[in-house]
Amino acid sequence: MTIHPKPIEGRAWRLGDNVDTGQLALAEYSAQGVAVYARHCLEHLRPEFAAEVRPGDLVVAGENFGSGSSRETAVLALKHLGVAAVVAASFARLFFRNAINLGLPVVECKEVARIADGDRVVVDPWRGQVDNLTRQESYPASALPEHLRELLEAGGLVPWLERRMRDSR
Template sequence: MKILQGNVLKYGDNINTDLISPPQYLEKSLEIIAQHAMEGIDEQFTKKIKPGDILVAGANFGPGSSRETAPIALKMAGVGAIVAKFFARIFYRNAINIGLPVLECQEVDRIRDGDTIAINLQTGEIANKTTGETYKATPLSEPVMEILSAGGLIPYLEKKYGRDFVDYKMEKY
């Protein structure tokens, strides 16, 4: 999981959680929510995306509601990673918690829709296979890499402490 490669679907600034995961589907199953991912900004998103594609956006990706359905919808729709200038903090954390890699890169304006990029999650290097350029993203920390490698926070905790411990802790809340 250290290097991810995929085709780019490019979007702009201030893509909020209502655009990512339209609220009219929140009472539906996660599968239905994923079928409507990004519908608020691109009705063709789920028709265009292929498993492992990389969503690239401008500044402030994911502001709005703290609901986890936004990153879950993107992951279930096939997004392999998201690269943006910066993320709303709660979206960033929710994405890591569900095992979706998110990287901050100030050079996203140089990446175009349809480019193929390869991301080294540990070093933060992004290689544009289409143009030959490289960009520097903020590398992910070792604890974040461990969570992503496990598939998200719950699988990470289950691996580290055992399923019974996690089930016990979850029942308390």
């Protein structure tokens, strides 16, 4: 399935700096499947998150989001809860790559401090823009490079490779 490159609108969940993958996918729930990780996602930082987040919501975080381990379950837990995109002032490289590879849009935006918890936000990872509908403001964001846009549009690395293999036959 191809994700059409259109902007993503949702409600913001505001998080701080240096949210590590161990907060998104807690080690104590390892080897029990993504649904269990999802149920406990961010429970040390935002205990209400997993219960109250709705499909289509957005995570808006500060610097170095997704630091720490290489675990993709950090991305999968967010996807499982229906988080539609993550906006952060900066990402840790492993989380950034994992998100693209799993088809979760990620956008770097230096002005996340202008976004408050609960704001309605529109994210355009293709054009590189974040609009805050609640405050009626627009912020510049980094547009994804061509090859990453292609991966994201395909829905992640596996569908992208599938397509490439099909095309080369």
